[in-house]
Amino acid sequence: MTLQYPEVGEFVLGTVKKIVPYGAFIFLDEYGMDAFLHISEVSSGWVRNIRERIKESQKLVLMVTRIDPEKRQVDVSLKKVGEADRKRKLESTQQAKRAEKLLERVAIKLGKTPQLAVKEAGEPLTNEYGELYAAFEALAIGEEPKSKVGKAWLDAMREVAKAEIKEKFVCERGVLKLKCFAGNGVEQVKQVLSIIEKMGSEKTEVEIHYVGAPVYYVDVQAPDPKTLGKMMGKIEQTVEQKVSKGMEWSFEREKK
Structure with missing residues (x-):
């Protein structure tokens, strides 16, 4: 049986198996193999006693630093893992477990085995989306995969996904300054604002908030950054097209 090794630089989840004076033997949960954590890779500072930093059976997020397939050796580091890296890895691990459970539900729904679900739907979709x-x-959110997965699988997965996964939204605020010096200036400004607010769709929400003449906040909520960026650009383009003679305007996206 050929072992599947992690890649150098990859963050992995491991369980401390045995601690020795010069390091610790780690079981890599996702790969089913052992790795070694040298005491010099536990912390950026001096470690007098490794047992003061880690405990046996403890779960750790580690970075793979060296692989030697011929000797079947994998070296890992704890000190090279930042807090943000640790959180992302733990979240990814939790999501992987949840996805596995969701796929099992899909298999039960269709009267299929979990193994068949992985082969016919899980593997091709993982190859396409990464996870x-x-x-x-x-x-x-209604996206149509490009993978060759049977319609029955996709329909069942879509139904389970919509029931179990809450949509994640990204938000951004634009600052709109709008002045009109004509006699009916107030009405013209209201008309432009109304057009902007109606630009929202089923998946993208647009709200106008009055700050104080001539400043308005334009808050946009979308399912992904790409859709959000397109909407912000579309709003700016629409304002430019709809403002009439005698109106002054500017639109800036707030820096995050």
Whole structure:
């Protein structure tokens, strides 16, 4: 049986098996193999006693630093893992477990085995999206995968995804300054604002908030950054097209 090794630089989840004076033997949960954590890779500072930093059976997020397939050796580091890296890995691991459970539900729904679900739907969608949970998220918002997966699988996965996965939204605020010096200036400004607010759709929400003449906040909520960016650009283009002679305007996206 050929072992599947992680890649150098990859963040992995491991369980501390045995601690020795010069390091610790780690079981890599996702790969089913052992790795070694040298005491010098536990912390950026001096470690007098490794047992003061880690405990046996403890779960750790580690970075793979060296692989030697011939000797079947994998070296890992704890000190090279930042807090943000640790959180992302733990979240990814939780999502992978959840995706596995969701796929099992899909299999039961169709009267199929979990193994067949993985082969016919899980594997091709994971190859396309990188992670199975990402595929479920895409199906939840109505995205159509390019993978060759049977319609029955996709329909069942879409149904489960919509029931179990809450849509994630990204938000951004634009600052609109709008002046009109004509006699009916107030009405003209209201008309432009009304057009902007109606630009929202089923998946993209647009709200106008009055700050104080001539400043208005334009808050946009969308399912992904790409859709959000398109809407912000469309709003600016629409304002430019709809303002009439005698009106002054500017539109800036707030810096995050």
